[in-house]
Amino acid sequence: MGLKNNLHQLKEKYKGTKMAPAFNALHTFLYLPNETTQGGTHIKAADDLKRTMNTVIMALLPCLIYGMFNAGYQHYLALGDIEAAKGFFGSTFWTWDNLVIGMWKVLPLVIISYGVGLAVEFLFAVIKGHEVEEGYLVTGMLVPLIVPIDIPLWMLTVAVIFGVVIGKEVFGGTGMNILNPALTIRAFLFFAYPTWMSGDKVWVHGAVERDQLIAAGENLDAISGETILGAYAQNNAVVYDYWDMFWGLIPGSVGETSKFLIIIGALFLIFTKIGSWRIIVSTLIGALVMGLIFNGVVDAGWIGETNKFYGLMNVPFWQHLIIGSILFGAVYMATDPVTASQTNKGKWIYGFLIGFISIMIRVFNPAYPEGVFLAILLMNVFAPTIDHYVVQGNVKRRMKRLKIKTN
Amino acid sequence: MSKDIKIKKGLNIRLNGEAGKTLSKAPRSRTFVIRPSEFHLITPKLVVKEGAKLKAGDVIFYSKAEEKIKFVSPVSGIVQKIERGAKRVITEIVIEADQKDDYLDHGVASIVSMDENEIKNHLLATGCWPFIKQRPYDIIANPDIKPKAIFVSAFSTAPLAADFDFTLMGKEKELQAAVSAVSKLTDGALNVGVGKNSKSIFEGLKDISVHTVTGIHPAGNVGTLINKLDPVNKGEVVWTISPQDLVVIGELLLTGKFNAERIVALSGSSVKNPKYYTTKIGSEVSTILYTSGLNEEHVRIIDGNVLSGNKITPKGHLGYYTNTVTVIPEGDDYEFFGWNKPVFNKLSVTRALTFSWLQPKKKYDLNTNTNGEHRAFVVTGSFEKVFPLDILPMQILKACKYEDLDEMEALGMYEVAPEDFALTEFICVSKQPHQDIIRKGLDLMYKEIG
Numbered sequence: 001m002g003l004k005n006n007l008h009q010l011k012e013k014y015k016g017t018k019m020a021p022a023f024n025a026l027h028t029f030l031y032l033p034n035e036t037t038q039g040g041t042h043i044k045a046a047d048d049l050k051r052t053m054n055t056v057i058m059a060l061l062p063c064l065i066y067g068m069f070n071a072g073y074q075h076y077l078a079l080g081d082i083e084a085a086k087g088f089f090g091s092t093f094w095t096w097d098n099l100v101i102g103m104w105k106v107l108p109l110v111i112i113s114y115g116v117g118l119a120v121e122f123l124f125a126v127i128k129g130h131e132v133e134e135g136y137l138v139t140g141m142l143v144p145l146i147v148p149i150d151i152p153l154w155m156l157t158v159a160v161i162f163g164v165v166i167g168k169e170v171f172g173g174t175g176m177n178i179l180n181p182a183l184t185i186r187a188f189l190f191f192a193y194p195t196w197m198s199g200d201k202v203w204v205h206g207a208v209e210r211d212q213l214i215a216a217g218e219n220l221d222a223i224s225g226e227t228i229l230g231a232y233a234q235n236n237a238v239v240y241d242y243w244d245m246f247w248g249l250i251p252g253s254v255g256e257t258s259k260f261l262i263i264i265g266a267l268f269l270i271f272t273k274i275g276s277w278r279i280i281v282s283t284l285i286g287a288l289v290m291g292l293i294f295n296g297v298v299d300a301g302w303i304g305e306t307n308k309f310y311g312l313m314n315v316p317f318w319q320h321l322i323i324g325s326i327l328f329g330a331v332y333m334a335t336d337p338v339t340a341s342q343t344n345k346g347k348w349i350y351g352f353l354i355g356f357i358s359i360m361i362r363v364f365n366p367a368y369p370e371g372v373f374l375a376i377l378l379m380n381v382f383a384p385t386i387d388h389y390v391v392q393g394n395v396k397r398r399m400k401r402l403k404i405k406t407n
Numbered sequence: 408m409s410k411d412i413k414i415k416k417g418l419n420i421r422l423n424g425e426a427g428k429t430l431s432k433a434p435r436s437r438t439f440v441i442r443p444s445e446f447h448l449i450t451p452k453l454v455v456k457e458g459a460k461l462k463a464g465d466v467i468f469y470s471k472a473e474e475k476i477k478f479v480s481p482v483s484g485i486v487q488k489i490e491r492g493a494k495r496v497i498t499e500i501v502i503e504a505d506q507k508d509d510y511l512d513h514g515v516a517s518i519v520s521m522d523e524n525e526i527k528n529h530l531l532a533t534g535c536w537p538f539i540k541q542r543p544y545d546i547i548a549n550p551d552i553k554p555k556a557i558f559v560s561a562f563s564t565a566p567l568a569a570d571f572d573f574t575l576m577g578k579e580k581e582l583q584a585a586v587s588a589v590s591k592l593t594d595g596a597l598n599v600g601v602g603k604n605s606k607s608i609f610e611g612l613k614d615i616s617v618h619t620v621t622g623i624h625p626a627g628n629v630g631t632l633i634n635k636l637d638p639v640n641k642g643e644v645v646w647t648i649s650p651q652d653l654v655v656i657g658e659l660l661l662t663g664k665f666n667a668e669r670i671v672a673l674s675g676s677s678v679k680n681p682k683y684y685t686t687k688i689g690s691e692v693s694t695i696l697y698t699s700g701l702n703e704e705h706v707r708i709i710d711g712n713v714l715s716g717n718k719i720t721p722k723g724h725l726g727y728y729t730n731t732v733t734v735i736p737e738g739d740d741y742e743f744f745g746w747n748k749p750v751f752n753k754l755s756v757t758r759a760l761t762f763s764w765l766q767p768k769k770k771y772d773l774n775t776n777t778n779g780e781h782r783a784f785v786v787t788g789s790f791e792k793v794f795p796l797d798i799l800p801m802q803i804l805k806a807c808k809y810e811d812l813d814e815m816e817a818l819g820m821y822e823v824a825p826e827d828f829a830l831t832e833f834i835c836v837s838k839q840p841h842q843d844i845i846r847k848g849l850d851l852m853y854k855e856i857g
Contacts, residue, residue, distance in 0.1 A: 047834075337785055394799055402640040
């Protein structure tokens with residue numbers, strides 16, 4: 001094993017120098033280190049943080065691949081070049097042409113996300129002298145999946161730098177951050193460049209470009225890339241059926257359209273015991289409850305058809321789960337263990353409120369009909385508060401025990 | 408009042424190399440060693456010099472802070488060397504043993520007629536006191552504070568740990584004498600936890616409350632027993648004693664001699680012939696290693712079990728409280744793509760391409776590799792699955808790390824010992840040293856609150 005020995009000697013050479021963390025990050029990527037236990041338990045379980053993060057990435061990969069095909073599919077569909085695919089295995093969906101467009105558009109997003117984000121991580125690791133932690137492996141995969149397909153790469157670069165520095169490194173790196181870094185990046189994009197993050201033009205590749213051409217005087221048809229939520233929010237007719245929504249044959253952010261694959265990812269995360277089923281389930285319950293309340297309001301006749309909220313309020317409560325990105329948020333974003341509640345009871349409350357508030361924002365926010373990322377960021381901030389009260393419950397039990405004794 | 412305790416949260420770590428139920432007499436060790444560092448927070452004050460002649464049971468040193476607590480020689484011989492480390496701290500007292508032990512005779516104690524104080528003074532004077540530990544702080548008991556109860560766990564669930572049903576066989580008389588005496592030191596009960604499916608020697612004894620325990624590790628930890636029976640509140644003290652140390656106490660009461668003999672399990676996948684040995688406190692570990700033989704050269708020798716024992720060298724000696732010696736392979740080698748390829752030969756509590764869940768009964772050859780690097784706490788909710796106490800493990804560990812005394816106290820620091828956090832340390836994906844964090848937290852509390 002020449003490589004193993006050479007790398008080992010290099011590691012010894014760099015030991016104690018500023019570059020050690022950067023070298024170790026690459027080295028441990030190839031080899032599980034030769035570290036042994038010192039004091040404490042003499043044996044350790046097989047899992048480390050890399051394996052944990054890798055499991056989440058595996059759960060995300062189907063969404064990424066699907067997102068690539070869907071990018072091409074939506075593009076050609078909007079141009080009128082292909083027929084709508086009927087179902088998940090529709091003949092016009094899994095085509096080479098679709099994949100080429102998807103790879104052409106999505107891979108740069110992935111490369112920018114990982115390249116820029118990891119560069120910032122390495123920089124901080126070298127400056128601060130700590131090891132490069134694995135948290136960004138998941139963040140870097142999430143970012144391309146939650147942005148519109150045509151987002152300019154320089155915007156993404158700026159947002160990633162902002163998100164990693166302000167969302168994570170200023171707090172001390174992985175494990176210390178309050179806000180989910182991937183969502184911090186998305187929030188930055190949303191508030192800094194709103195025209196690129198909402199509306200009915202950004203979700204299908206080519207739509208913005210086509211608009212610009214039309215504005216320049218060319219005689220072309222505009223591409224409509226309205227999302228389902230957009231349609232509901234404007235009280236427009238929705239052109240997709242439930243199966244389209246479930247399989248994911250709809251416009252949207254790159255990786256969040258296929259509910260089918262997200263559910264498979266969720267089952268994988270729960271089965272591997274990496275994702276918190278408590279958070280996933282409670283988020284969905286919260287969303288359903290809010291949806292039911294809105295349905296009740298409509299049924300009671302308090303909101304008329306002319307009301308601007310009517311479209312979204314009248315959406316059957318269960319349908320909220322297959323439109324927008326609530327499912328993606330619940331499975332991959334809300335479950336981030338660092339920014340979520342850390343106690344088991346807290347996780348139920350935290351998840352429920354995310355679902356509840358997501359649907360509330362979705363219905364009431366006229367500018368931008370998706371509230372999942374805002375709801376999760378909000379609950380990220382409140383997670384320590386929720387935990388505080390759960391912990392106090394444990395403390396009170398202990399105090400009570402003492403009181404019974406002394407009385 | 409006997410209780411049935413069932414422990415569901417935990418993890419049985421099944422390892423190869425369980426000690427066979429055969430007993431041999433270990434060869435007599437040439438030297439014996441007492442390491443003061445094993446008596447946590449005790450500063451030794453020596454009463455012997457190098458070259459002094461000792462009988463078994465003669466005082467070697469006492470605690471500087473509490474002169475009544477004396478530490479005695481396990482054998483008769485000559486003080487060969489007093490090893491000192493940094494700042495002249497005494498690290499080892501080496502005794503060159505005689506061929507045959509000559510005992511200091513304390514006389515037979517009449518347990519029935521002795522009162523609380525007489526028993527306490529007798530145990531202090533004869534050097535049996537260090538066997539009694541207290542919680543909070545997991546240190547040698549303070550003789551001036553009366554405990555609300557005393558706890559003994561005779562149920563071993565730690566990986567490859569000695570089986571008390573085997574090591575205590577035939578010691579009814581000694582155990583009875585010890586528990587009759589020790590139970591006078593508390594107004595509460597002397598609680599003994601025994602495995603429900605085992606035939607424990609304790610079930611036939613008087614002066615104790617026997618509780619049956621079932622379930623997975625840490626069901627056998629004394630900390631689990633305390634938490635389920637009578638948890639320690641602020642201002643309260645409980646004592647804990649190991650069953651094998653009760654035997655030494657009992658024999659001293661019955662015969663007047665401090666007989667440091669004990670049965671030790673030699674186990675682990677690196678041992679050719681794992682089995683039980685009759686040996687003495689402080690013996691050279693090589694005496695039993697050579698008899699049983701090792702499968703490989705590059706090994707970790709652990710004085711204790713794999714979860715909370717101490718690393719010793721092949722020239723090292725058995726500890727004062729040890730009844731298990733475990734030898735496992737060292738794991739200081741790299742593994743290509745070890746972090747993402749499927750794992751079949753290591754234990755895991757997740758299913759993240761780790762397949763130990765397929766074979767819950769499989770026994771493993773685990774080595775000392777950390778299987779990853781030290782990281783900040785990231786994953787939540789996993790510790791609770793292996794932690795049966797009514798305490799929030801992650802929160803108390805974090806409180807110890809940022810040294811918030813109020814929070815540590817509120818979260819239950821008085822109830823815990825480092826050993827209670829061995830399983831959470833084992834499964835921690837961030838490879839944090841939980842037992843060390845808890846030990847430092849306890850020391851800080853002891854210093855600040857006392």
